[in-house]
Each structure stands twice: as structure tokens, then as C-alpha cells.
Amino acid sequence: MNVATQNLLGKSRGELEQHFVTMGEPKFRARQLMRWLYGRGVFQPDEMTDLSLALRARLAGEANFALPEIRDRHDAADGVVKWQLAAGGSQSIETVFIPETRRGTLCISSQVGCALDCSFCATGRQGFNRNLSAAEIVGQVALANRELTAAGQPTVTNVVFMGMGEPLANFRNVVEAISVLTDDLGYGLSRRRVTVSTSGLVPQIYRLAADTRVALAVSLHAPDNELRNELVPINRRHPIEELLPACWDYVERTNTRDATFEYVMLDGVNDSLARARQLARLLRHKPAKVNLIPFNPFTASGYRRSPAAAVDAFRDVLMQAGIMTITRKTRGDDIAAACGQLAGRVDNRVRNPLGGRIQGDQTQGA
Ligand code: SAH
Ligand code: SF4
Numbered sequence: 001m002n003v004a005t006q007n008l009l010g011k012s013r014g015e016l017e018q019h020f021v022t023m024g025e026p027k028f029r030a031r032q033l034m035r036w037l038y039g040r041g042v043f044q045p046d047e048m049t050d051l052s053l054a055l056r057a058r059l060a061g062e063a064n065f066a067l068p069e070i071r072d073r074h075d076a077a078d079g080v081v082k083w084q085l086a087a088g089g090s091q092s093i094e095t096v097f098i099p100e101t102r103r104g105t106l107c108i109s110s111q112v113g114c115a116l117d118c119s120f121c122a123t124g125r126q127g128f129n130r131n132l133s134a135a136e137i138v139g140q141v142a143l144a145n146r147e148l149t150a151a152g153q154p155t156v157t158n159v160v161f162m163g164m165g166e167p168l169a170n171f172r173n174v175v176e177a178i179s180v181l182t183d184d185l186g187y188g189l190s191r192r193r194v195t196v197s198t199s200g201l202v203p204q205i206y207r208l209a210a211d212t213r214v215a216l217a218v219s220l221h222a223p224d225n226e227l228r229n230e231l232v233p234i235n236r237r238h239p240i241e242e243l244l245p246a247c248w249d250y251v252e253r254t255n256t257r258d259a260t261f262e263y264v265m266l267d268g269v270n271d272s273l274a275r276a277r278q279l280a281r282l283l284r285h286k287p288a289k290v291n292l293i294p295f296n297p298f299t300a301s302g303y304r305r306s307p308a309a310a311v312d313a314f315r316d317v318l319m320q321a322g323i324m325t326i327t328r329k330t331r332g333d334d335i336a337a338a339c340g341q342l343a344g345r346v347d348n349r350v351r352n353p354l355g356g357r358i359q360g361d362q363t364q365g366a
Contacts (some may be wrong), residue, residue, distance in 0.1 A: 005064045009037065010134030013186075017245040023062075025055065034185040037065060041146055067143045068093075068136060076260035080332030082159055083147070084344060085140065087112045091129060093164050094342040095140040097148065097156070098331050103146070105158040108140045110174055111165025113346035116199050118219070118232050121340045122298040123164045127245065127348025132172040137177035141187060156187070160195040162217070164342050167196050175211045182214070191215070197262065202238040205246040213254040217291070218247055220261040222270050231270065245280065251287045258287040258324075264340070265306035265314065266295050276314040280321035289324040290315075296330060296338040316355035 008016065016030035036042040043066075045051070045059040051160055068085035071092050075081055081097040096107040114121070115128035140163075145155045159181055161167040167174045174196070181185035181194050197207065197217040206217070217305055220240075222228035228235040235243075247259040261283065265271050283290065295305040306314075311327055318325040330338050 005062055006282075007066055007133070007135040008033070008063045009043075009065045009067070010136070010138035010173075010177050010180055013183055015176070019074050023058070031185055034183070037142070038180070038183075038186045038188075041142070041149065043067065043142070043232070056282055066139070067146065068139045070143070070147075071085045073147075073336065074335040076332040076335045076337060078331055078334075080334050080335070080337050081144075081147075082337040082342075083140075083143065085143070086303050087132070087344070088130075089347065090345060091347055092107045092344040093132065093136075094337070094344045095144060095163060096332060096337045096342070097144050104154050104156040105160060106141055106144050107157040107160050107162045108137060109163035109165050109342070109344070110137060110161055110167040110170045112344070113348065114165045115169065115350045116166050116232070116234050118199060118221075118223075120231060120266060120295060120301060120303050122301070122336075122343045125298075125341070126343055126346040128350040129346050129348065132165070134173045134176040134180070137173060138180050138186075139358060141181065148166060157189070158193040158195075159187075159189060160197065160217075162195070162197045164340060164344055164346075166199055166201065168201040168208065171204050171207065175208070178212050178214055182212075182251065191256075195260070199232050199234050200243045201234065202242050202246045205243075205250055209250045209253040213256065215256060215260070216247065216250050216254075217260040217262055218243065219264075220279075221264050223275055223282055227270060227275075231264075231266075238278075240282070244286075247288075248286060256287075258289050260289050260291055262291050262293055264293045264295050265311050267304040267306045267310070271306040271310050271314055273313060273317055276317035280323060283318075283323050284321050289326075290318055292325060293339050294327070294330055296333055296341045298336065298343070300337050303318070334361070 017027040020029040027175050036048045045056045072084040079099045081096045084092045087093045091112055093109040098105045111131050112129040113126045114123045118124045148155045159212050181189050191213045195215040195217050199219045221231045225239045251259050295303055315325045
């Protein structure tokens with residue numbers, strides 16, 4: 001591969017059409033190319049037999065369709081697979097495949113690290129290096145499908161932006177990648193099968209409704225600003241009273257059923273029944289459901305997972321208030337592939353992105 005060429009993987013149909021027009025080719029070449037890339041998993045121009053030999057040679061010379069390079073692979077006892085993928089220099093990002101009976105969910109990364117510094121998240125601890133390109137985002141799906149197909153396993157049916165990074169902080173590339181995931185000529189995933197999880201970037205939630213209609217998950221983790229400021233520091237900029245209206249607006253404008261609120265259960269921190277009642281008051285009679293996530297520990301996190309009984313009691317309060325609540329099953333934790341455990345390798349370029357560490361929390365390692 002010529003590294004100087006442009007990677008066309010992850011380009012939306014419109015952008016590809018434009019690309020071909022610029023090359024002096026008809027627009028419909030974009031359709032042909034997308035069928036090869038996403039329909040058939042063919043990434044070598046010389047195998048794209050419905051394109052002329054001349055065009056194949058030109059594409060091979062001027063463009064590339066490189067998938068991320070696998071650095072390492074880990075297989076968990078429960079069938080979860082984690083790939084560590086090269087992200088420039090010695091850095092890596094992580095992608096996790098979670099097989100279930102009737103579906104296979106791929107948890108993908110959107111950034112090399114994350115600048116938002118949530119206190120309970122291994123990715124946040126690593127700091128931030130850069131955004132992933134649309135090619136690197138879609139490339140994670142292409143790569144997982146290639147590896148799963150080669151092993152004779154069912155491929156990806158659902159994609160969640162719950163790996164490393166804050167997807168809405170890499171807005172343009174994430175939206176472009178979503179267009180490929182949901183395009184009939186791309187991966188053809190219905191909008192319900194693609195979920196963007198955000199820590200609560202309010203302006204981008206409003207913008208997202210103009211560009212996509214995918215499922216929205218919001219990392220709430222606390223029902224009041226005082227605690228949320230501590231756990232999810234971006235709350236200082238976009239507090240709960242601004243975040244929730246943005247979610248209701250998204251649901252209404254995209255005509256989705258509801259927004260999912262993620263709530264990591266931290267022993268003795270946010271898991272009391274009083275918090276559950278407070279949360280119920282916020283979400284009652286709203287298009288909301290709740291995912292309780294048992295905290296997944298990592299080295300020196302300083303937090304403990306809530307006991308199962310506390311999680312159940314918390315869930316019961318929400319359910320009694322009529323709020324659909326499920327407890328997320330922990331998968332892949334024996335290979336550090338569970339929610340919030342993804343760390344990869346990140347050369348941090350951002351420290352104290354929000355102007356100072358949150359109180360009462362450990363500072364990041366060097
Ligand atoms: N940056 C986005 C998406 C990635 S994190 C976001 O914050 O929403 C995906 C989910 O895992 C989020 O809800 C996040 O809060 C949660 N999470 C982070 N660290 C965790 C941990 N150690 N245990 C359990 N869940 C965690
Ligand atoms: Fe970033 Fe999400 Fe982790 Fe917060 S929870 S540090 S936003 S990846």
C-alpha cells in the first residue's frame with residue numbers, strides 16, 4: 001500500500017460520488033465500489049471485476065482501502081473478542097465483538113484516548129491523542145467482519161460507539177462513518193442497530209438530530225449536578241438541566257422511541273435508593289430507559305462495583321416508577337474488554353482538558 005494515497009474506506013456515498021466525478025468517472029462508480037467494499041468485503045481494486053482494468057489500476061495507484069492493522073487479539077471465555085489495532089506510532093485502540101444468541105454487537109472506538117476525564121473510566125485515565133478518521137472507524141467494522149467470516153462465525157449486526165473516546169467530540173468523522181454503517185450500499189444496518197453513546201456534549205446532541213437518526217445513549221451516572229460534576233466533569237459545562245432537554249429534543253426530532261441513560265453502579269458513590277428516587281423523578285414520564293452498568297474495575301481506579309443486591313434494589317425503584325431498566329451483563333471482563341476497561345495505548349497530549357482535576361479524585365498517572 002502506498003501510504004501517501006487517500007483511504008477511501010468510510011467515505012459516505014455522496015463523497016464517493018463526488019470523488020469519482022472529480023476523477024472524470026460517472027457517479028454510479030460509487031455504488032459499484034461500495035458493493036465491493038461493504039457487500040463483498042473486497043478491498044483490493046484488482047479484484048473489483050466490474051470496473052475497467054484502467055480504472056482498477058488508477059484506483060490502486062491513487063487510493064487505498066486499508067483496514068486497521070491488528071496488533072493483538074484476545075479471546076474471552078464467554079466468546080467476546082478484543083482486537084488491539086494500530087493507531088499511529090506505538091499507539092493502539094481497541095474494538096470488542098460481543099456475540100449473543102441472535103446478534104453480534106461490535107463496540108467501536110472513535111478516538112485515540114479521550115479528553116473528558118471521567119473518573120471511573122480507564123480510557124479517560126489515558127488522556128487523549130487524536131480523533132480517528134472515518135476510515136479508521138468504519139475499518140473496525142470491516143476488520144471484525146473479515147476476521148469473523150474467516151473463522152466461519154456470524155458477523156456484526158449491531159454497532160455501538162462505546163469503545164475508546166467520546167464520539168460526539170469527533171462529530172464529522174463519526175457522522176460520516178454512521179452514514180456508511182446505515183447506507184444500504186454500506187453495511188445496511190437499521191438505525192436502531194447503531195448506538196452513539198455520549199457523556200453529554202449538548203450542542204452536538206442537537207446537531208446530531210439534523211444528521212442521523214441512530215439510537216442515542218447518554219452517560220448520566222448521577223441524578224444531580226454535584227455528584228455528576230465529580231464523575232463526569234463535562235457536566236460542569238453542560239449540566240443536567242441542559243442535557244436532558246437536548247435528549248428529549250433528539251428523541252422527538254429523530255422520531256426514536258427513547259434515549260437510553262447509562263448509569264455505572266459505583267459502590268457507596270451513586271448507588272443509594274435516594275439516588276434511585278432522584279433519578280426516577282428526572283426520567284419519569286419521559287421517553288427514557290435506563291441501563292445500569294456494574295462498574296468494571298481497572299488498576300488503581302479507586303472504585304468498587306456495587307453489590308448485586310444494591311443494583312437490583314436500584315432497578316426496582318426505577319421500574320416501580322415505570323422506567324424500563326435493565327442491568328447490563330458484564331462481558332469479556334477476563335480480557336479487560338468490558339465497558340470502561342478499554343485502554344489501548346495512548347500518548348497523552350491533553351492534560352486537565354476542563355481546567356483542573358475534579359476534587360477528591362486521584363490524578364492521572366504520568
Ligand atoms: N465516551 C462515551 C462512550 C464510551 S464509554 C460515553 O462516555 O458515553 C461507554 C460506556 O461505558 C459509558 O456509559 C461509560 O460511562 C461507561 N463506562 C466507563 N467506564 C466504565 C467502567 N469502568 N465500568 C463500567 N462502565 C464504564
Ligand atoms: Fe471519555 Fe466516555 Fe470514558 Fe468519559 S466515559 S472518559 S467520555 S470514554
